[in-house]
Amino acid sequence: MEYTDYYKTLGVERGTSKEDIKHAYRRLARKYHPDVSTEPDAEARFKEVGEAYEVLGDEEKREAYDNLGANWQEGQNFRAPPGWEQQFSGSRFGTEDFSDFFESMFGRQRQAPRGPQQGSDQQATLEVTLHQLYAREPIELTLDAQKLMEDGRYQRHKKRLKVTIPPGIEHGQSFRLKGQGNPGGNGGQPGDLFIELRVRPDPKFRLEGSDVHSDVTVAPWLAVLGGEINVITLGGNVSLKVPAGSKSGSRLRLKGRGLSGGDHYVTLQIDVPQPVTEAQRRLYRELANLQEKADAGR
Amino acid sequence: MREDDVQILNERVTFSLRQVCQTCRVDRAFVHELVAEGIIQPREERDAEWYFDGVSLVRIRKAYRLHYELDVNLPGVALALELLDRLEGKSRG
Numbered sequence: 214m215e216y217t218d219y220y221k222t223l224g225v226e227r228g229t230s231k232e233d234i235k236h237a238y239r240r241l242a243r244k245y246h247p248d249v250s251t252e253p254d255a256e257a258r259f260k261e262v263g264e265a266y267e268v269l270g271d272e273e274k275r276e277a278y279d280n281l282g283a284n285w286q287e288g289q290n291f292r293a294p295p296g297w298e299q300q301f302s303g304s305r306f307g308t309e310d311f312s313d314f315f316e317s318m319f320g321r322q323r324q325a326p327r328g329p330q331q332g333s334d335q336q337a338t339l340e341v342t343l344h345q346l347y348a349r350e351p352i353e354l355t356l357d358a359q360k361l362m363e364d365g366r367y368q369r370h371k372k373r374l375k376v377t378i379p380p381g382i383e384h385g386q387s388f389r390l391k392g393q394g395n396p397g398g399n400g401g402q403p404g405d406l407f408i409e410l411r412v413r414p415d416p417k418f419r420l421e422g423s424d425v426h427s428d429v430t431v432a433p434w435l436a437v438l439g440g441e442i443n444v445i446t447l448g449g450n451v452s453l454k455v456p457a458g459s460k461s462g463s464r465l466r467l468k469g470r471g472l473s474g475g476d477h478y479v480t481l482q483i484d485v486p487q488p489v490t491e492a493q494r495r496l497y498r499e500l501a502n503l504q505e506k507a508d509a510g511r
Numbered sequence: 512m513r514e515d516d517v518q519i520l521n522e523r524v525t526f527s528l529r530q531v532c533q534t535c536r537v538d539r540a541f542v543h544e545l546v547a548e549g550i551i552q553p554r555e556e557r558d559a560e561w562y563f564d565g566v567s568l569v570r571i572r573k574a575y576r577l578h579y580e581l582d583v584n585l586p587g588v589a590l591a592l593e594l595l596d597r598l599e600g601k602s603r604g
Contacts, residue, residue: 239582246581248573249595263580334536336572382519385599387569389534391516405534407520407572 214313216291219265219278227283231270238266247336256336257357264311274319293317310359312369329401333359335394337408339376343415343425347447347472351375354408359395367395376408380473383422384412417445423475430484431455436463446470446477453479520565525554528561535571542571548585550574550592 220227223237245252245259252258268274281294291314310333311319337356345352358372379388387409394404412420419426429444439457443450444467451467459465461483470477488494518524532539542561545551551570553561563571570592577588 242581246577248576249591259580336576377517379517379519383521387520387565389518389520391518393516407569409569 214291214317216285216287216289217264217312217314218285218287219268221287222261222265223269225269227279231272234266234269238262238270242266247338260310260357264315267311268315268319278318291317310367310369316366328399330398331401332395332397332404334404335406337406338411339378339408340411340413341378342413343418343420344447346378346410346412349378349380351377356406361396361398365398367398374406378410381423382410384410384420386410418447420472423472425471425475425477426480427477428480428482429453430482431459433483433485436460436481436483444477444479447472451477455481518565520569522564522566524565525562526565526568528553528563531563531568531571534568535575537571537575541575544585545571545574548589550585550589 220229223234223241225234225237229237241262242259244250245255245262247256247259250259268278285291335356335358337354339352339354341352352375354374354376356372356374358370359367360370360372362368374393376390382388387407390406390408392403393406396403417427425447427445429442431442435442435455436459437457439455439459441452441454444453446467448470451470453465453467455465459481461481463481465479465481467477467479469475488497526534528539528542531537531542542551546553546561551563551567551574554564554567555562573592574585574588577583577591578585583591
């Protein structure tokens with residue numbers, strides 16, 4: 214197994230005071246707490262930081278760790294020194310999810326349970342594009358999970374899971390997958406997996422619940438006279454009738470073209486084309502004259 | 512994965528206090544404290560038992576983690592959740 218440099222994990226020097234170690238831990242715990250952090254590997258980093266503090270924040274464990282010597286490098290192949298006895302038990306941190314390195318130094322942090330033990334729950338974030346959400350194709354998720362070994366020990370591993378997004382779920386909501394958390398011990402039930410769904414912002418579409426919004430640019434004569442336009446929706450192109458006399462900002466609804474039964478709303482943006490030719494300029498002038506006359510006659 | 516093993520935790524689903532405690536693995540006293548702090552609100556009270564929606568259930572789990580993993584007291588948890596909501600742009604008004 215590999216040596217873990219807990220000082221490096223907390224970004225402090227060997228010999229740093231207890232207080233400074235606590236400060237470093239608190240700062241990093243806040244930075245990587247999965248509920249607060251926006252870092253991509255927050256969950257794994259939070260665990261590493263917690264484990265480092267479990268050791269360096271505890272005088273006895275820190276002393277034992279320091280006694281290994283300062284010459285070890287992060288990732289170096291490690292074996293507990295001969296005569297090493299696991300004299301440690303109990304955990305302030307309250308999780309059994311430590312690395313093999315930690316367990317070889319300090320023993321298993323959990324008493325062997327007598328009866329069935331339920332597996333722990335897991336938390337994950339699933340970030341999807343709007344198109345993935347619409348298509349609802351299974352998405353592969355990689356989790357830092359526990360595996361139950363034959364001797365009843367837990368070992369960390371990367372668990373890969375295909376997740377189907379449940380219909381009707383919205384951005385920011387969570388869903389629970391029963392029994393997809395960590396495995397139970399001694400025949401106990403597995404824990405659950407809680408997944409928070411996040412939908413990445415899309416350049417074309419805005420999402421409001423299960424309704425989709427987009428802007429479509431039309432020419433002024435189309436808005437005045439009405440006509441048909443082509444609208445891009447999540448399900449493909451759809452033709453939409455624009456009623457005569459539409460204004461900029463008018464909202465038109467495409468029923469059932471949003472997400473899971475929601476609608477697609479199109480907001481019209483009228484774009485006035487700049488005249489390029491003299492003929493076009495002349496027609497604009499004519500339009501202006503007619504408009505003036507119409508206004509004067511009112 | 513069976514369909515009925517998947518549950519969306521939104522406003523449309525309801526859990527009794529007993530179910531909440533079981534699902535979130537917290538005790539009743541903790542849920543009572545969160546209600547007292549205004550972090551969650553029971554949706555209704557039936558037969559002297561509180562019922563919560565799925566959004567509250569997710570909030571309880573988050574509050575529990577912040578409280579125990581970051582050692583934040585409950586007023587601090589309330590503040591953190593409120594600010595997280597604001598960042599998300601889903602202010603509860």
